[in-house]
Amino acid sequence: MARGHQKALSQQRNAEKTAKAKKAVGSDQKNAAMASLHHKCTVCMSMMPDPKTYKQHFESKHPKSPMPPELEGVQA
Numbered sequence: 001m002a003r004g005h006q007k008a009l010s011q012q013r014n015a016e017k018t019a020k021a022k023k024a025v026g027s028d029q030k031n032a033a034m035a036s037l038h039h040k041c042t043v044c045m046s047m048m049p050d051p052k053t054y055k056q057h058f059e060s061k062h063p064k065s066p067m068p069p070e071l072e073g074v075q076a
Contacts (some may be wrong), residue, residue: 042068051076 037047039054042044043062048054051074 033062 003036034047036049039048039051039053040046041057041062043058043065046057046058052070055071055074055076058065058067059076
């Protein structure tokens, strides 16, 4: 191996470069999607992005359960 040391240095530099690039990108798509979900169903604990969707979910999935107070004034 004539280039053994040079190859190792190149790999090390490349690893540092990709780590910086990953750090510069910031958050990934999964974390961004979870940040947009604000409302949590009190029965099944699933997450919804807005009160309208939450009310539609509650009416279709949990018709026998009483409506939570935060959904009383929401129009679906």
